[in-house]
Structure formats: C-alpha cells, structure tokens
Amino acid sequence: MSKPILHIDNLSKSFGGLKLFNEVNIELQQGTINALFGSNGSGKTTFFNLIGGYEKPDAGKIHFNGLTIKYHNEFEIAKAGIGKMWQEPSVFPNHTVLQNLLVSDKTHPGENFLNYIFRGNSIKKKEFELKEKAQNILQDFKLGNKSGQLAGSLSLGEKKLLCISMLLMNDARLLLLDEPFSSVNPDTIERISSALSDLRSNGKTVFMIEHKIKFAEAISNTIFKIENCKIEKLN
Amino acid sequence: MNWMHILFMCEIYVILSLSANLVSGYTGLLSFANAAFYGLGAYVTTLVMKNFGFNYFPSLLIAITFNVLISFIITFFSSRLKDLYFTLATLAFQVVVFSVLYNWEKVTGGSYGISEIPGVNILGYGLNGTKDYAILGGFFAAIVISFFYFFQRTPFVRLLECIRDRELGAVSLGKNISYYKFICNSVAAAFIAIAGSLFAVYNSYIDATSFTLNESILIVNMILIGGTGNLIGPVFGACFYVMLPELTRMIPIDSTQGASLQMIIYSLILILVVRFKPNGLFGKFKFQ
Numbered sequence: 001m002s003k004p005i006l007h008i009d010n011l012s013k014s015f016g017g018l019k020l021f022n023e024v025n026i027e028l029q030q031g032t033i034n035a036l037f038g039s040n041g042s043g044k045t046t047f048f049n050l051i052g053g054y055e056k057p058d059a060g061k062i063h064f065n066g067l068t069i070k071y072h073n074e075f076e077i078a079k080a081g082i083g084k085m086w087q088e089p090s091v092f093p094n095h096t097v098l099q100n101l102l103v104s105d106k107t108h109p110g111e112n113f114l115n116y117i118f119r120g121n122s123i124k125k126k127e128f129e130l131k132e133k134a135q136n137i138l139q140d141f142k143l144g145n146k147s148g149q150l151a152g153s154l155s156l157g158e159k160k161l162l163c164i165s166m167l168l169m170n171d172a173r174l175l176l177l178d179e180p181f182s183s184v185n186p187d188t189i190e191r192i193s194s195a196l197s198d199l200r201s202n203g204k205t206v207f208m209i210e211h212k213i214k215f216a217e218a219i220s221n222t223i224f225k226i227e228n229c230k231i232e233k234l235n
Numbered sequence: 236m237n238w239m240h241i242l243f244m245c246e247i248y249v250i251l252s253l254s255a256n257l258v259s260g261y262t263g264l265l266s267f268a269n270a271a272f273y274g275l276g277a278y279v280t281t282l283v284m285k286n287f288g289f290n291y292f293p294s295l296l297i298a299i300t301f302n303v304l305i306s307f308i309i310t311f312f313s314s315r316l317k318d319l320y321f322t323l324a325t326l327a328f329q330v331v332v333f334s335v336l337y338n339w340e341k342v343t344g345g346s347y348g349i350s351e352i353p354g355v356n357i358l359g360y361g362l363n364g365t366k367d368y369a370i371l372g373g374f375f376a377a378i379v380i381s382f383f384y385f386f387q388r389t390p391f392v393r394l395l396e397c398i399r400d401r402e403l404g405a406v407s408l409g410k411n412i413s414y415y416k417f418i419c420n421s422v423a424a425a426f427i428a429i430a431g432s433l434f435a436v437y438n439s440y441i442d443a444t445s446f447t448l449n450e451s452i453l454i455v456n457m458i459l460i461g462g463t464g465n466l467i468g469p470v471f472g473a474c475f476y477v478m479l480p481e482l483t484r485m486i487p488i489d490s491t492q493g494a495s496l497q498m499i500i501y502s503l504i505l506i507l508v509v510r511f512k513p514n515g516l517f518g519k520f521k522f523q
Binding site for chain 2: 052074075076078079083084086090091092093094095099102103104106108110111112113116123127166170
C-alpha cells in the first residue's frame, strides 16, 4: 500500500471578492498518477501554484513530506522535491538539451561560488557524473540524439519531454505538470504517457492538469475535478 | 598622443565594462549604478590613504570590502525587483551616491573634490609616471580578464545564463535566485572598486563629476556596443570608447567641432548597432 506524499487540509483561496477554493481537502499517494480537470478559469493553475509555493493560501495547510508549504519560499519547496512544469515549458532556450539537464541538478557543487576556492576538484568530478546520468535520462526519454541541440529549437512536445526529464534530473518526487498533452502530436502524447508511467513505476508521483480527458484517464490512478470552489475525487 | 594614458584608461574601462557585464550580461539585470560603485571605490581608497596614512593596497582592500557591503544592502532591497524596476532602483542609487559625494563637503570635499592623493608605493618603489600606472592597471585588468576567462565555461556561469533566460524555470528547479544576484553584484562591486582606486591614485585628484549618471550610461553603452554575455564584447566596447575620441582628434577640425563630431559618431554607432546588431558586435544576449 502506498503512503500519502501530499496532504492538503481545508485550503481556501480568494482573489479580491472572487472565491476560488473553499476548504479543499485532498491527498495524493506516492507512486501514482493523478489528473485534475475543471472548466477554464476554475483555478487549476492557481491550485498548482499554491502547492508549488508560488501563491500563498488564505487559510488551510499543504503538507509535503513533513514540510508545511505555507512557510517556505518557492525555491525551497522545489528543492524539497516538488517540481513544476509550466503550461509553457520552462526550458532554457539558449542552452543545449544536455546543459538543460546538467543545470537541473540541485546538488551541483559548481553552482556554489565558494566551492571554486575550496572544492575545485569535486566540481569536475560531479560534472562528469552528471553528464552520464543526464545521457541515461535522455536515452530513456528518447531525446538522446538531441543532446547537443539548443533547447529553444525543439518542438513543443519535445520541450515538454525535456522539461519532465529535467524534473527527474532534479530528483523531484512530486511532479506538477500543467497540461502535458496539450498542443502535441499523437506520437509525442504516446511518448509522454509512457514516460509518466515509467515515473510512476519508479515511485514518483505525478499530478497533472489536463483537458484531454481520454489520455489522462487511460494512465491516471485518481481523477479530481474542480467544481464550485471544491475539489472532488471522481474515482 | 599619450599612448600610455590611453592604455591605462582602456584598462580601467575594461575592468568596469567586464564588471557591468557580469550583472547585465550574465544575469540580465541592467544596472545604472556602476559609476556610483566606481566613485565609492575611488573615494574610500582616497580617504583611507589620506586620513589614515595607509598604503595603496590595504586601502584598496578596504574599498573593496566597503563596496561589497554596500552592494549587499542594495541587492537585499532590490533582489525581488525585475527588469525595468531593478534598473530604476540602480538609477536611484546612482543619483543618491552622486549627491552625497557632491554635497558632503566635510568628507568628500564637495565640488572641490580631493587633491594631492598619495601615489602607489610597492615595496619601497613609488610608482611614477603614466607607464608605471599602465603596468599596474594592466596587472589588475589581467586578473579581472583571467577571472572571467576561467569562469565563463563553469557550471556557475551556465546557471547565471539560465537565470537570465528564464528566471521562473530556475526557481522551479530549486535555485535560490537571490543568492546568485548577491554573488554577481558583490563580485562586480569588488572589481569596480579596483577601477575606482586606480583612477584616484593615477590622477591624484578626484571629484564627484567623474562619477555621474553619464559615466554609468557610458559603461552600459560599452557593453551594448561590444555585446554582453561573453569576454570579448565588453573588452572591445571599452577599448573602442576610449580610443574613439583619440581617433576623432586626428580629423583636422577645431576642438569644439571635434567634441560635437564625437557625440555624432557615438550616437550613430549606437543607433546602427541597436538596429543591425541588437546583441552588440560580439554579444550572445539581447536586452529585452
């Protein structure tokens, strides 16, 4: 039996006079794929922003692995293991696919300025190890032949795949994916579906916003729907 | 034409433009506070040398520390600001520093400035003449260039470029953006202090009019024309701007017309570069 990784208690959020969420309670299990549906403007992206720490809730608490999200910055939450793919995948366009993955590692000693003075050797060693890890991830995501290509030149579907692989490189345990299947061709949908299933097998938890109900239903363990300021579990 | 003087000024502006490039070219923050830090470096070095009788190098260290501390404070208050708002904050800082330097007569000499600044003494040898200072300037410029040469291919700079290109993407990977802005602004402020201290001891006189907003705009122009996000662009921009007045002097017209001609050439080049080479002549990154 899997254990809960994300637990949301009585979450409420309003913008001015507009109430988006009223005492929402949900729980996500580790190693599952979860989909969130809702009409346009119902607050799906805002809900993800609340989980990722980009917005603060008015009331209620979000717990992730012992961390209460209300009290942390967005980068600390990402560091704790919640990775987010935005609707417009946030790859770094002027860097190669491989470099995008290398920069995604959160323990790289080369990103700490003082390490160049005190731990110069460990930087080269880590960079070498990371390159190997990155190449393996790219092979798994069928992006191996694009590793030297600028990320900005990839198709939207490939950017989404790259973004998911970056979250994997980042060692995210909960992946928040904002519309991973939208505006991509059937072949890429297949590749993304297969990648998400693999992530689930490896114990990662996926929570995605999706309009293509058919594709999401096919791979999701749990489906949630936003309606009337509440989030209901449909299955 | 005094080539040693031109060389020395090139060295100072290479340090300034490379430092500006660290903030603007690698993190994408357009700063107009470079002349403020330049002035602070010059004044702190001068005041420590004159009031406490320190030698040049300890005074320089104090100036560097002072600049880094000030940059910490500025970055603390501006780290959440983006794009134009950050630029406006640096502009305000530039204006405040100039006003303090210009009006705090008791300490800075106000509009009279400070004269008779002691020269540099290295192990009993007092630097004398432009050639000596050009060598000292060359030494510091070489350190700064080597620093950027070494750093431009490191994971640290790679991350800075990623922050510049897509800050939100870097945040969602758990990168602490404020930390990187702190580091960049501090390193830039430290290098700018070196340029300021060199300027003070070379001229043996400073006043606030050398550190106006115009000077900051000039430094930004250097990196706009040369290009940002790499080593060659700012170095070219700095040398180009220092050399251009000397080259226009060769044109046989009187000095008043010559000054106007210089401004026309500056403006024309800037317009042409912005129109046809928006990344600068050698740059990798375009300001949005």
